[in-house]
Amino acid sequence: MKTGGFSQIKNLCRKGHGHFLSAFTERTAPKADGQEISLDQAIDRAGEILRKAERPLLYGWSNSSLEAQRVGIELAKKLEATIDDTSSFCQGRIMERILTGRLPTCTLDDVRNFADTSIFWGSDPSNSHPRLLSRFAYYPRGEKRQKSYEEERTCIVVDVRKSATTKLCSNYFKVLPGGDADLIASVIAVLEGKIPKFGDKKLMIELGAILRKTEFGVLFPGLGILSSLTDKMDLLESLIAKLNELSAFKVIPTVEHFNTRGFNKLLLEDAGCINRAFFQGGKAIHGPQMSVSIASKKCDAALVIGSDPLSSLPFGTARSLAKVPVIAIDPHRSLTTDAAKVVIPSAIHGLEAGGSAVRMDGVKIDFDPILTASTLSDVQILGMIKEAI
Amino acid sequence: MESTVTIATFRDIFQNEAEKKSRYSEEYRGLSAQIILDKQDMANLGVKDGQNVLVKNEVGRIVVTAKTSEDDPHPGLAFMVKSPWSNHLIEDDICEMSSPEFKKTSVQVSPSGEDITQISELYLRMKA
Numbered sequence: 001m002k003t004g005g006f007s008q009i010k011n012l013c014r015k016g017h018g019h020f021l022s023a024f025t026e027r028t029a030p031k032a033d034g035q036e037i038s039l040d041q042a043i044d045r046a047g048e049i050l051r052k053a054e055r056p057l058l059y060g061w062s063n064s065s066l067e068a069q070r071v072g073i074e075l076a077k078k079l080e081a082t083i084d085d086t087s088s089f090c091q092g093r094i095m096e097r098i099l100t101g102r103l104p105t106c107t108l109d110d111v112r113n114f115a116d117t118s119i120f121w122g123s124d125p126s127n128s129h130p131r132l133l134s135r136f137a138y139y140p141r142g143e144k145r146q147k148s149y150e151e152e153r154t155c156i157v158v159d160v161r162k163s164a165t166t167k168l169c170s171n172y173f174k175v176l177p178g179g180d181a182d183l184i185a186s187v188i189a190v191l192e193g194k195i196p197k198f199g200d201k202k203l204m205i206e207l208g209a210i211l212r213k214t215e216f217g218v219l220f221p222g223l224g225i226l227s228s229l230t231d232k233m234d235l236l237e238s239l240i241a242k243l244n245e246l247s248a249f250k251v252i253p254t255v256e257h258f259n260t261r262g263f264n265k266l267l268l269e270d271a272g273c274i275n276r277a278f279f280q281g282g283k284a285i286h287g288p289q290m291s292v293s294i295a296s297k298k299c300d301a302a303l304v305i306g307s308d309p310l311s312s313l314p315f316g317t318a319r320s321l322a323k324v325p326v327i328a329i330d331p332h333r334s335l336t337t338d339a340a341k342v343v344i345p346s347a348i349h350g351l352e353a354g355g356s357a358v359r360m361d362g363v364k365i366d367f368d369p370i371l372t373a374s375t376l377s378d379v380q381i382l383g384m385i386k387e388a389i
Numbered sequence: 390m391e392s393t394v395t396i397a398t399f400r401d402i403f404q405n406e407a408e409k410k411s412r413y414s415e416e417y418r419g420l421s422a423q424i425i426l427d428k429q430d431m432a433n434l435g436v437k438d439g440q441n442v443l444v445k446n447e448v449g450r451i452v453v454t455a456k457t458s459e460d461d462p463h464p465g466l467a468f469m470v471k472s473p474w475s476n477h478l479i480e481d482d483i484c485e486m487s488s489p490e491f492k493k494t495s496v497q498v499s500p501s502g503e504d505i506t507q508i509s510e511l512y513l514r515m516k517a
Contacts, residue, residue, distance in 0.1 A: 014402045018409030026411050122492075127402040160397050160492070161468055162460045177397050177466065177493040224397075227492035293481050310515055311412060311473045314481035315449050318473075322515040334412055335473065335512050 006371070013130040020351070023371060026333040028345040043381070045342045046303070046327040047388025050079055053301035053325075059292050060329075061085040062257035063306030065355025066364075068378035069263045072305065073270055075386050082278045082295040085263045086307060089292070091253040093233055094221055095264045096274045098251060098362075103240055106218065106250040108136045108361045113143035114248075117210065117217040119156045122180065122224020123254040126164035132254070133168060137218070144216075154210055158183065159224060173199075173207060180228035184235045187211070191242050217249040255360045258349070262358035296320040303327045303385075305378060306346070310335035329381055345375045353377035390434050391499040394426070396444075396478065397492045398471040412473075413508060421472035422505050423454040424498065429464045431457050436500050443501035446494065449477040449514070451506045455498075467498070473511050 009020050030042035037045075050056055056079050061069055076083040087095055097103040111118070118137040125132040133139060138155050141148045149155075155169035158180075166172040175183050179198075186196035190208030195201065211217065219240065229236060243249035255261060264274035271277050271284030278285045278295075288294060292309065296302070297320045304326055310318040311334060321336070328340035331348045347353035352373035356366045376384075404420035411417060424444055426434070434455070436442055442455045451474050458468070469475040471491060478494055 014406050015409075018406035022409040026413070124400060127400045127405070130402060160466070161399065161463070163399065164402075174461075177395055224492055227490065308412075310512070311476070312471075313476060314479035315477045315515070316481035318476065319515045335508070335515070338512060339516060 015130060019348075022332060023348060023351055028328075028330055028333055028337055028343050030345060031340075031343040033341065039344070039376070042342055042344050043384045043388050046344060046385050049301050049325050049327060049341065050303065050385065051389050053079070053081075053299075055299045055301075056081040057292070057295045057299035057302040058083045058305075059085070059296075059302060059309060060305040060307030061263040062087065062255075062260040063349065064259060064263075064378045065349060065353070066259065066262045066266065066357060067355050068305070068382055069259070069266050071379055071382040071386060073267060075303075075382060075389075076277070077279045077282060078386065078389065080278075080280050082290045082299065083267070084277070084290060084292045084295060085260065085267075085275050086257055086312075087255070087260050087264055088275045089313060090223060090260070091221070091226060091255050092264070092275050093226060094236075094251070094253045095255065095261060096268075097233070097237065098253065099261075099265060099268050099274060102237060103251045104244065104249070105252055105362065107363055108132075108252070108359070109363075110216075110250070111142075111218050111252070111361075112136045112140050113145065114216040115142075115218050116145065116152055117154045117156065117214040119158065119217065119219045120165055120169070120254075121158040121219060121221050122160075122226070122228070123220050123222025124159065124163035124165045125220065125254060126168065128222070128256065129254055132220070133165070137220070138168070154214075156207070156210065171207070171210065173203060175228075178228050180225050181232045181235055184229075184239050188235075188239055188242050191246065211243060212246060214243075214247045214249070217243060217247060219249065219251045220254050221251065222254050252361050258359075259357035261360055261362065262356075265358055265362075293317050296324075299324055301325045301327070303329070304336055304340070305329040305382075306349075308334035308336045310339055327385075329378060331375075344381055346381055347373035347375050347377045349378070355379065391497050392430055392433055393495060393497050394430060394465055394467040396424070396467050396469050396475065396494045396496055398469050398475045401470045404470050404472065408472075418505065418508060419454075421470055422451070422474045423456050423469070425456045425458045425468040426498070427458050427462060427464045427466065429462065430467070430498070431455060434498060434500055441501045441503060441505060443499050443503065444478065444496050446478055446496045448480055451477050451511075452501050452503045453505060467496075473508060474506065477506075477511055477514075
C-alpha cells in the first residue's frame with residue numbers, strides 16, 4: 001500500500017482483481033447532456049428532473065451500501081416513485097422465500113463448519129463466486145469437517161452445461177433447458193423410494209443415495225434453476241421440505257451483487273416486499289407492473305444507481321430506458337452513463353467508500369475505504385439529491 | 390445455410406474481469422461477442438472456429454464469432470456469455486412468476502461475412 005493508492009495487489013480472486021483495477025479505468029465525470037459540468041450543477045439537474053417527473057423509476061441498488069439504500073427508499077417515498085433492484089430479473093423469487101422464512105437458510109460459516117453436501121443447481125461459483133468453494137463449501141477444514149473434500153464433503157452440480165465448477169465436482173447431473181421441474185420431481189420420487197419418471201434412473205438413484213447420506217446439506221441455486229422453474233417454484237420448496245425430513249438442508253442463493261440481499265431486506269422491512277414497489281401516499285404497491293421491465297416503458301424519468309441496465313437487461317428494457325431522461329450515479333462509464341441525461345460520479349464501494357452491506361447468506365458486513373476518493377459516496381450523493389428536490 | 394438453436398447464457402469470470410476494466414475494450418468484446426455451438430451444429434452450418442455468424446430472432450440481430458463447444462454433444466443447444474450482445478436477443482416480456490429467458494432463447498444462426506457487431510452499434514440501436 002502507498003498513501004492514497006496501492007503499489008501492488010496480491011491474493012485476490014479474478015473478480016477482486018478486476019474490481020481493484022477498475023479504480024483507474026473508465027471513471028465518470030459530472031455531466032449533463034454530454035457536457036462536463038460541476039458536481040453541484042449535476043446534482044441540481046438531477047433534482048430538477050426528478051422533481052418534474054410524474055412517474056419516476058429508481059433502479060439499481062444492489063451495488064450500494066445499506067446506508068445509501070435506506071436513502072433511496074426514502075427518496076422513492078418522497079417522489080412517489082417506482083423502485084426496483086437487480087433481483088427483479090435475478091434471484092428475487094428465491095430471496096423472497098428466504099427472507100420470509102419459506103426456505104430454510106444458514107450462513108456461509110455454517111457451510112464451512114458443518115456442510116457435507118453442497119448442490120450447485122444452475123449456478124457456477126467458479127465463475128460467479130470464485131471463493132465459495134475454497135473458503136466455504138468444498139475445500140476448507142471446518143469445525144465438523146476436518147477431513148473436508150478428501151473424505152467428508154461432496155459437491156453436486158446440476159446444470160445445462162459442463163461448467164468450470166463441474167470440473168471440480170465429481171457429481172454432475174445434466175439438465176436440459178426448462179427441464180429442472182422434471183428433475184426435481186424425479187429427485188423427490190427417489191427420496192420417497194419411488195421410481196423416477198424423468199431422467200436417467202440409475203443416475204437419479206445415485207443422487208438419491210448421496211442425499212440420503214447427507215447430514216448437513218446446502219443448495220446454492222443460480223439463475224439457471226430460477227429461469228427454468230417459472231411458476232413452479234413450489235416444487236423447489238417441496239424438494240427442500242423433503243430433504244429436511246432426512247437431514248438438515250439449507251438454501252443460500254448465489255446472488256451476483258454484493259448488497260442485493262441488503263436492499264431486499266430493507267424494502268421488505270419497510271414496504272412488505274423485496275422489490276418491484278411503487279410508493280403512493282406513503283404506502284407501497286407491489287407487483288410485476290413495478291418491475292424494471294414494465295416500469296421502464298411507463299416512466300418519464302429514471303435514476304439508475306450502481307447498475308448498467310443498458311448492458312445487463314434485455315434489449316426491450318434497455319431501449320425503453322435509453323429513451324427517457326436518466327440520472328446515472330456510477331463510478332464507471334457504461335452504456336447507461338453514455339445514454340444518461342445527467343451523470344454523477346460516485347466512489348467505489350469497498351475501495352473508496354465505506355459502509356455496510358448484507359452478504360448473500362444474511363451476514364451484515366461493515367467495510368472501510370482503503371483508497372482516497374476524489375468523489376462522493378452514493379449515500380452522500382443521494383442525500384444531496386433529496387435536498388435538491 | 391441456417392440452423393435454429395436454443396441459447397442458454399452463462400457467466401464467465403474472465404469476461405467479468407474485462408468488463409470491470411472497460412466495457413469498450415477489445416478484450417471485453419472478444420470474450421462477449423461469441424457463440425459456443427455444438428460440433429454437429431458447426432458442421433451443419435459449414436463454419437469453423439473463429440468464423441463470424443449472424444445470430445438473430447424476432448428481438449434482434451448480432452454478428453458474433455462461432456466457437457466449437459468442448460462439452461458433451463448438445464446439438465440444438467448453444468451457449469453465450471451474458472453480455473449486451475446476448476441481451477440483444479432476449480425477450481423482456483415477463484410476468485410475476487417468470488424472468489426473461491436468459492437461459493432459453495430461440496435464435497437462427499447462419500454464416501456471415503459481416504464484421505462483429507460493435508458495442509457502439511448496440512448502443513445506437515437502443516437510442517434509435
